[in-house]
Amino acid sequence: MVSAESSTSDxxxxxxxxGGDDYAFAELTRRHKSRVFGVAARFARDxxxxxxxxxxxxxxxxxxxRQFRRDSPFEHWVMRITTFKCYDxxxxxxxxxxxxxxxxxxxxxxEPSAPEAPSPHPDLERLHAAMAQLSPKERLIITLLxxxxxxxxxxxxxxxxxAANVKVRAFRARATLRxxxxxxK
Amino acid sequence: MNELTPQPGDDRLDALxxxxxxxxxxxxxxxxxxxTRLMARLKETxxxxxxxxxxxxxxxxxxxxxxxxxxxxxxxxxxQTEAAEQLAYVENPNxxxxxxxxx
Numbered sequence: 001m002v003s004a005e006s007s008t009s010d011x012x013x014x015x016x017x018x019g020g021d022d023y024a025f026a027e028l029t030r031r032h033k034s035r036v037f038g039v040a041a042r043f044a045r046d047x048x049x050x051x052x053x054x055x056x057x058x059x060x061x062x063x064x065x066r067q068f069r070r071d072s073p074f075e076h077w078v079m080r081i082t083t084f085k086c087y088d089x090x091x092x093x094x095x096x097x098x099x100x101x102x103x104x105x106x107x108x109x110x111e112p113s114a115p116e117a118p119s120p121h122p123d124l125e126r127l128h129a130a131m132a133q134l135s136p137k138e139r140l141i142i143t144l145l146x147x148x149x150x151x152x153x154x155x156x157x158x159x160x161x162x163a164a165n166v167k168v169r170a171f172r173a174r175a176t177l178r179x180x181x182x183x184x185k
Numbered sequence: 186m187n188e189l190t191p192q193p194g195d196d197r198l199d200a201l202x203x204x205x206x207x208x209x210x211x212x213x214x215x216x217x218x219x220x221t222r223l224m225a226r227l228k229e230t231x232x233x234x235x236x237x238x239x240x241x242x243x244x245x246x247x248x249x250x251x252x253x254x255x256x257x258x259x260x261x262x263x264x265q266t267e268a269a270e271q272l273a274y275v276e277n278p279n280x281x282x283x284x285x286x287x288x
Contacts, residue, residue: 022224022227025224025227026220026223026224029219029220029223030220033216033219033220034212034216037212037215037216037219038209038210038212040212041209041210041212042210045210047214047215050212050215051215051219051222054215054219055222055223055226058223059223059226059227059230062227121204121208123201123204124201124204124205124208127201127202127205128205146202146205146206147202147205147206149206174195174198177198178195178198181197181198
């Protein structure tokens, strides 16, 4: 069993996990969960949805660990899985629509206990509302580029799209977002 | 800010993005004991018959060698039977014909 020391390299922990040491994978998870949670929280706002995305990421990482090629750091590989899982989440959300509409809630007799407090950042709420209307690909690009401050090359590497493709998509996504924000005025 | 050519109206958008970046969501509560929950889920998700599946796959070369050995053995038995039949025919053709017609 690998001791969960911070000095142990990720590569060593990966080897240990493949060898059947689950404690090594728990240590890998502990090291990288903050980054994964941070990215997931940019896409999902509900805590249970964020938890679901992160669990999906690490479950996939665990079962596909043998496919991890050591040509890039483990963190980059996990972030790649995270990007795909967030994209899947956006697509699923777009396909399924909101989980339950306000009309259905009111018809079922639901009464909010207290009036919702006004948001301390109304402009940000408008930005999030506009971003929610973007297509999954547009939202993915905008989030990674503008909120996570990833470079075009980095996004290309994470998504598997070409750098030129990322630039074009980002340009269009910004234009769409600008239009959506203007319509909200 | 980013690597794209700025467009009119981007300043306001950039300001909003900067504001959103500064307000990084706090996920510390969700992160608490995440490893424990994950390992519990992995334990559940891991298929119980994975050992058998793994053993079966690893036994494939052994089974292939067994099949090939059986084929070689079968071929040898057929050849020996044919040789014995030919010998029997040469030594006593009448008896061989009678035996064949009886069977």
